[in-house]
Amino acid sequence: MTVALIIEDNENNLELIRFILEQAHYKIRYAMTGLEGVRQALTIPPDFIILDIQLPDINGLEVLKRIRAHPVGRDIPIIAMTSYAMSGDRERLLAAGCTSYIEKPIDPMLVIQQIEQAINK
């Protein structure tokens, strides 16, 4: 069974993505802060990570860098989710080692497809 780690601080958004992924039969773990996310990702590596960029402690870019800096986290697919307003981040995220990039608001119909595409890259 494929395990997903969701790093997201907004409860509603977390519930939404969790629901969508559970419908697609993924096993879910989640973290609500950036540091907790890094810890979880590096202790028991998930199959892929969904990462929000706006986080309360360290931002998504920093989380990404820290995971990628560790040998364990080097090859985990990481899908960043961010709003259209932050479009300037896109290049920076991809440069920092982000596997894929999904814009908010997410489309429930398309999101699974986008995720699977990213995992299989």
Next chain:
Amino acid sequence: MLKSRLLRKIACLICIPFVMLFVLSAQAMPIDFYGKDFLVQHPLIYSILHPHIEFSLRWVIEYKFEFALAIFVVLSIILINLLYVDWQIRKKVTQRFLTPTVLTATSTERIQFPTKKIFVTGLLFIICLTLFYAHMLFTYQFYADQRYVQWLSAGFFVFVLYGGYLFGNLKRSKQLEKLINKLHLQNIDKKIAQEKLQQSELRLQKQNASLAHLATMQLGGKQDPEALFKEIAQVSAAALDVERVSVWRFDDDFKQLQCIGLYIKSKDLHTVSKPLAAADLPVYFQYLKQSRVISINDVYQHPATAEFTKEYLKGSDIGAMLDGTIWLNNQVIGVICHEHIGGPREWTLDEQNFVGSITDLARLTIEAHKRQQVEDSLSHQQKHLETMVQKRTASIENNAKLFRFLVERAPVTILYMNIANEIIEMNPEAERLSGYSREFAIGKTYNELFGTEQNKQQLAQLNQQVAYGQKIQGEEITTRCADGRTIDLVVSRSMELDDDNNPVIISIGQDMSKQKALEANTKKLLESEKRYSYVVEHAPIPILIIDKVGNVVDVNPEALSAAGYSREQMVGKSFIQLIVAKESRKKALAAAGRAMKGKDFRAIELLLQNAAGEKYVYQCSMGAVVQSTSNEGQIVAIALDISRQKALQESLITAREAAESADRIKSMFVASMSHELRTPLNSIIGFLGVVLQGMSGELNVKQKDQLGRAYHSAKHLLSLISDVIDISKIEAGFLEIHIEKFELAPLLAEVEHAVAHIVEEKYLEISIDCAAHIKLETDRKRLYQVILNVVSNAVKYTPQGKVKIHASVDKKWLSVSVSDTGIGINEADLVKLFQPFERIDSPLKIKTLGTGLGLYLTRKILFQLLGGRIEVQSEPGKGSIFTIKLPVKASNIAVESSVSILDEPPASSIKSEESNLSLNNSGKILP
């Protein structure tokens, strides 16, 4: 003394072993000397005498050795002392006998007879001895060992006897010494007398020698008297052995003694002392006038010197004086003064005689000198006369030469005439000016040559005045030349007598025509200068004149009031140091340097400061003015205070910046607010989508319809917020563009796809006409946004008909035009079209959704990010055509099919091209 005392002590120490040997020999004989057994055998006696005996015995027994030792030591000291003193006396006596003439300090020293020492030590010895014998007598010891005591006593007696012998010897030696001393003293007296005699002889010899020396010197007569006096002073100081010798001379009325020379022997120094006044020393002067030699053995006792100030005598420590007066023609003229320092001195007769001889010598010297002087002055006068005559002759010759030169070369006309006004001689200048040759002119009268009708009368008057002996000075006459011209001359004329007493008229004239012209010119120049100086003085701007090294030469009053210095403070000072603020000094220096080289400077800005240190910005112009005479440049600097203008400008700039930054802050606020708004929207849309898709259970038709409305409203809100964010970002100036390469056709297909569902709903036709292979390099997303906006507008406002998308490329522009068959736009509404939150009033307004930001944002993106523009043509009721234009260069469009492939390098950043919209009658909006 010390040495001898030390020797004595060493001798004592050497004695000790001998004494010990003596004691030990005494001890060796009685075995039971200690008497212990004896006392034990006689207990009765022991008990009767117990306390005393025990003590005495024990004391004697225990300390017998030390006791005996002490006695011998004391004894030995006495003996050695006696021996030493005796030895000393003997030594001295022998010395006196051997060297009877030497009178030394040690020989006169009397040797102290050591009675006291001997007495004390002797007393000590007797006490010790008595004590010892008392003990011996009162103890059994005496009986027990008589032999020991006998030995001991015998030893002591030997000592005492020897001591007595020595003592007696000593006394004899003493007497002998006294006798010798007496003899010795007599001897010394005799010797002193001999020495005195010898000295006196020597002195006389010396005096004679010096006199002879001086006499030969004087006979030689070559030296001047001053040197001779010096020599006299020096020689007599040596001969008489005195410290100071001075030569004095009376002045003419015997009021003062002038010091001619003072010789100080110890320093070998010739100097001069202060003069002595007769009023201060009447007695001394009286003495001088009366006697030839004044011998003063003690200056403090003698009446002649008693009146000398104490400072004079004490200051030089003078004790005795020997003065010899110099007489000439039965008159005292001077004195030679010998001053002996350090106490009184008895002057011997020979010394006094010597002084007399010395004064005679001095007199001779003075006489000789006077004679010499007279001779010298006579010969000198003769020489002076000779040179005078020579000089006079030379000067006369020179004068004649000079005069000739003057006449020939002077730039004035000089004429000599006789009494009848006939010209005798004229100089070259007169020839040149008049045009007459000298040969021609001589013999002609003045009137004949130079007279005209006009000056006839004037000349006649002039002649008359001269004939009467008047001297004409500066008379202006207009004369005629050989060629008929007239010249203005200033003439001076007078009658003089020549060498042979004949009257000669000399006429000197100067050509005034050039001078007159010059005067007129100068006048003009003066007027011009006056005008300019008036301008400079009254100009309401500071003007400075600076020389080539940067010093201020002149300033106008306005400059003074602006700088706050007075004219004196500024002129001659460096203008850079004075008025240019530190910040601008380099610039000012460079400008001045270049101005000096002849380059004019206009309107450079300099920061100047006034006396109070306040700084102002001035606009300065500098230009060099080269003076023709000195060839030294000066700079004229004109400064205009522009600090107020500057301040105004700056305040305007800051105000604008403040306004702009306020605007930016506002936009940033909106952007971040919009983001916050979007976060909840994300979950709203997401969950609505999930529910609508039936992922959490089937919905009935009504639920689906209602949730669908909520979903669309949320989407609309989202797009509204997105637009607001975009506008804010563009206005805040931090929306970046991301350039990528792509083809246009797929982009248009995407646009069509995005509006497909509305097109289908409305049964519209949509067509794309795009040349294949158009490739672009620009921000794909923004272009997509722009085209989609225009296309979705077209779809929205077209109730039925067609929407056409047409893309084409020409040399300048890539055009994407979207035409529809919609409701069209009024001319009046065209203006509002690109304003934010403006929606065109139309029947469709209520039905269609819209933010009112779409076209505003579109235009902004096109203008500010992509460098393009948008044009619109519309006819109400028939439809509109929106054309999006992107510059080929900026967007780097390449059409593969076309021949002209533009391969310029891709522009890394695209400058936004904000331009005003202009509206023309046909309804076109042009940038």
